Amino acid sequence: MNNSIAQSVVQTLEKVLSKEKDSIALHEPVFNGNEWQYLKDCLDSGWVSTAGKYVDVFESKLAEFTGAKYTIAVINGTAALQLCLKLVGVGADDEVLMPALTFVATANAVTYCGAIPHFVDSEESTLGICPEKLEDYLCETVEIKHNECFNKKTGRRIKAIVPMHTFGHPADLDPLSQICKRFFITMVEDATESMGSYYKGVHTGNWGKASALSFNGNKVMTTGGGGAILTNNEYIAKKARHLSTTARLSHKWEYDHDCVGYNYRLPNINASLGCAQLEQLPEFLNKKRTLVDRYRDVFEDVDGVSVFTEPDFARSNYWLNVLLLNEENIVLRDEILEQTNRQGIMTRPVWKLMHRLSMYKNCPRMELHVAENLEKRLINIPSSVVLNGHN
Amino acid sequence: MNNSIAQSVVQTLEKVLSKEKDSIALHEPVFNGNEWQYLKDCLDSGWVSTAGKYVDVFESKLAEFTGAKYTIAVINGTAALQLCLKLVGVGADDEVLMPALTFVATANAVTYCGAIPHFVDSEESTLGICPEKLEDYLCETVEIKHNECFNKKTGRRIKAIVPMHTFGHPADLDPLSQICKRFFITMVEDATESMGSYYKGVHTGNWGKASALSFNGNKVMTTGGGGAILTNNEYIAKKARHLSTTARLSHKWEYDHDCVGYNYRLPNINASLGCAQLEQLPEFLNKKRTLVDRYRDVFEDVDGVSVFTEPDFARSNYWLNVLLLNEENIVLRDEILEQTNRQGIMTRPVWKLMHRLSMYKNCPRMELHVAENLEKRLINIPSSVVLNGHN
Numbered sequence: 001m002n003n004s005i006a007q008s009v010v011q012t013l014e015k016v017l018s019k020e021k022d023s024i025a026l027h028e029p030v031f032n033g034n035e036w037q038y039l040k041d042c043l044d045s046g047w048v049s050t051a052g053k054y055v056d057v058f059e060s061k062l063a064e065f066t067g068a069k070y071t072i073a074v075i076n077g078t079a080a081l082q083l084c085l086k087l088v089g090v091g092a093d094d095e096v097l098m099p100a101l102t103f104v105a106t107a108n109a110v111t112y113c114g115a116i117p118h119f120v121d122s123e124e125s126t127l128g129i130c131p132e133k134l135e136d137y138l139c140e141t142v143e144i145k146h147n148e149c150f151n152k153k154t155g156r157r158i159k160a161i162v163p164m165h166t167f168g169h170p171a172d173l174d175p176l177s178q179i180c181k182r183f184f185i186t187m188v189e190d191a192t193e194s195m196g197s198y199y200k201g202v203h204t205g206n207w208g209k210a211s212a213l214s215f216n217g218n219k220v221m222t223t224g225g226g227g228a229i230l231t232n233n234e235y236i237a238k239k240a241r242h243l244s245t246t247a248r249l250s251h252k253w254e255y256d257h258d259c260v261g262y263n264y265r266l267p268n269i270n271a272s273l274g275c276a277q278l279e280q281l282p283e284f285l286n287k288k289r290t291l292v293d294r295y296r297d298v299f300e301d302v303d304g305v306s307v308f309t310e311p312d313f314a315r316s317n318y319w320l321n322v323l324l325l326n327e328e329n330i331v332l333r334d335e336i337l338e339q340t341n342r343q344g345i346m347t348r349p350v351w352k353l354m355h356r357l358s359m360y361k362n363c364p365r366m367e368l369h370v371a372e373n374l375e376k377r378l379i380n381i382p383s384s385v386v387l388n389g390h391n
Numbered sequence: 392m393n394n395s396i397a398q399s400v401v402q403t404l405e406k407v408l409s410k411e412k413d414s415i416a417l418h419e420p421v422f423n424g425n426e427w428q429y430l431k432d433c434l435d436s437g438w439v440s441t442a443g444k445y446v447d448v449f450e451s452k453l454a455e456f457t458g459a460k461y462t463i464a465v466i467n468g469t470a471a472l473q474l475c476l477k478l479v480g481v482g483a484d485d486e487v488l489m490p491a492l493t494f495v496a497t498a499n500a501v502t503y504c505g506a507i508p509h510f511v512d513s514e515e516s517t518l519g520i521c522p523e524k525l526e527d528y529l530c531e532t533v534e535i536k537h538n539e540c541f542n543k544k545t546g547r548r549i550k551a552i553v554p555m556h557t558f559g560h561p562a563d564l565d566p567l568s569q570i571c572k573r574f575f576i577t578m579v580e581d582a583t584e585s586m587g588s589y590y591k592g593v594h595t596g597n598w599g600k601a602s603a604l605s606f607n608g609n610k611v612m613t614t615g616g617g618g619a620i621l622t623n624n625e626y627i628a629k630k631a632r633h634l635s636t637t638a639r640l641s642h643k644w645e646y647d648h649d650c651v652g653y654n655y656r657l658p659n660i661n662a663s664l665g666c667a668q669l670e671q672l673p674e675f676l677n678k679k680r681t682l683v684d685r686y687r688d689v690f691e692d693v694d695g696v697s698v699f700t701e702p703d704f705a706r707s708n709y710w711l712n713v714l715l716l717n718e719e720n721i722v723l724r725d726e727i728l729e730q731t732n733r734q735g736i737m738t739r740p741v742w743k744l745m746h747r748l749s750m751y752k753n754c755p756r757m758e759l760h761v762a763e764n765l766e767k768r769l770i771n772i773p774s775s776v777v778l779n780g781h782n
Binding site: 028029030031035036039040043044046047048049050051075076077078079103104105108111112216217218222224225246247248252253254255256257258259260261262263265266267268269270273337341347348349351352357358359 | 419420421422426427430431434437438439440441442466467468469470494495496499502503607608609613615616637639643644645646647648649650651652653654656657658659660661664728732738739740742743748749750
């Protein structure tokens with residue numbers, strides 16, 4: 001690839017993307033359903049805050065859609081993940097395995113629990129944690145004592161692992177589950193990017209003992225800001241609901257709380273938006289598949305770059321589409337980012353890897369060759385539902 | 392007071408409150424302004440999440456209303472308070488002085504910082520921290536070393552104090568500020584209940600180095616869920632904005648973060664509601680003053696109970712109105728709560744005092760006679776804006 005090929009990437013993107021707008025966002029929401037009606041109903045009823053019928057409806061519709069037995073709607077994906085970790089027993093000075101290739105919230109949620117992120121490598125076929133490398137690494141790094149996993153170097157307990165479904169693409173959950181069993185590690189899925197993504201026919205978020213969803217404005221569907229905890233464990237569900245409502249004990253008028261809780265429940269007004277968005281999600285997901293099909297079509301003719309495609313076992317929501325540069329073309333990543341953004345087509349590289357961030361640079365980690373390689377080669381391209389690929 | 396007087400409290404409340412509804416809430420919101428228009432504008436523009444013009448407008452209107460130089464809108468009052476404490480330098484193992492008579496979020500926010508609540512007593516004239524008792528207590532309890540305040544018993548630093556403006560009534564901020572200077576303690580105001588309340592002509596939240604507001608659904612004005620940080624310190628304002636947006640460094644496309652941040656910004660959709668509510672706030676405050684005037688009128692004839700009135704130096708928002716039983720009538724508190732709630736008039740006692748909650752029972756504290764006495768005598772009565780007192 002050379003500069004002219006960088007140019008051809010831009011031209012190929014332009015083929016797909018409407019030029020009616022001055023700038024094309026990476027991911028913007030669509031509100032063509034019952035959003036109006038439900039918001040108005042909130043105002044008319046006076047219920048806009050952390051109690052109200054839309055919170056209940058949203059939770060039950062989410063459970064239905066994802067197949068998870070229990071869902072608890074909260075203020076955002078980070079809060080959801082923090083509570084998930086706390087609820088599976090992650091505490092001060094525990095280590096939590098997670099990909100180095102993730103958004104910073106995954107590591108922050110661990111830090112809020114007083115625990116330490118421990119970074120592991122990814123695999124190119126899923127963009128998620130590589131089960132094979134992980135297993136080899138754990139064999140060398142940990143010892144099992146009384147059915148708990150300890151890092152031999154640091155002496156700290158490794159309590160949990162957080163597979164993150166990168167850009168909506170499911171990590172390879174079956175082998176990861178096997179590893180969890182073998183090494184006595186609890187799985188919490190960071191499914192904040194994978195609402196509408198399935199692994200072997202089952203919605204993501206059903207493998208973790210508890211899992212986190214996000215409905216931020218840039219996600220497949222949005223509540224403004226919001227998230228949810230998914231779990232199939234009744235005790236965790238009850239406790240999640242309790243912790244997210246300041247741990248207040250039920251009473252007609254008394255304000256008693258039995259532990260340190262959080263003010264994390266999703267307001268009714270945001271839940272009402274979520275109800276309307278969830279109704280449209282199947283249509284959103286279809287449109288997003290049309291878009292990636294179109295991207296694949298047009299990039300077939302461009303040498304040195306490929307469009308990331310879900311593995312056979314997955315059905316991805318294709319939240320953010322991914323271009324991968326071939327090894328020999330790594331040097332042009334920044335040029336492509338420059339040219340596309342200059343022309344109003346928003347693109348971006350993957351997040352700075354976690355072990356390069358100043359506050360996480362001293363955390364334990366395995367060697368991270370694949371993540372570091374992907375970081376150099378990966379570009380996210382516009383992926384909104386409105387870009388149906390045939391403008 | 393005897394049972395028949397309990398009955399007369401109920402009858403007196405009924406005089407003021409409309410009986411058109413089956414039940415009368417403690418505080419419900421009103422949406423008679425531009426709420427619908429602004430919400431619609433959010434949907435039409437596609438901006439519903441943590442960026443958007445309503446967040447900016449809301450912040451600037453809040454600054455104008457409160458007189459604080461800087462405001463940062465966040466997801467709720469608890470998050471605001473947590474960030475305030477962090478920003479003034481409260482860290483692990485510090486102690487933070489606060490009233491035992493407060494909502495649990497005050498103590499929780501301290502706990503989230505790894506710090507320890509240290510409970511102090513209240514005074515009946517403000518329902519807030521008693522400056523006189525506090526000063527005597529500090530003289531006995533602390534020592535100053537290198538311009539820092541240390542608890543002689545625990546050895547821990549006392550970094551901050553959090554006056555809470557109970558039910559909207561300003562604590563006595565001037566003497567508290569003097570004490571802060573003398574003992575090298577930083578003030579953070581928990582102004583989550585006092586939007587629209589003034590101390591000596593200046594809006595609450597301007598005495599603390601940073602202060603927290605709340606716009607929960609039960610407050611004087613609401614954003615569904617939401618809060619804000621007020622500060623007159625430019626550095627703290629910048630840092631608050633940074634920390635509340637995952638500490639991301641500004642860049643066209645890179646995702647770099649320079650410290651552990653939070654996902655705490657208020658979504659645009661909630662801010663739009665706040666803009667509409669803020670426009671109506673002066674009217675809300677007037678109506679609430681009419682209501683408390685009416686309460687005072689009717690309760691003048693009832694022996695053994697009085698309606699709490701702001702001290703001369705304050706102009707309170709009268710968020711939640713307060714009935715105080717005379718000493719000799721303490722025994723009838725629960726009977727009045729029972730009778731009113733049974734008849735659909737929602738009332739409640741003050742929150743269980745912090746030092747009685749299981750997770751805070753071992754925290755340091757002074758003797759708390761006034762708070763404990765108020766707990767036995769205090770009843771909150773319906774205070775919504777819609778109850779104009781002349782039904």
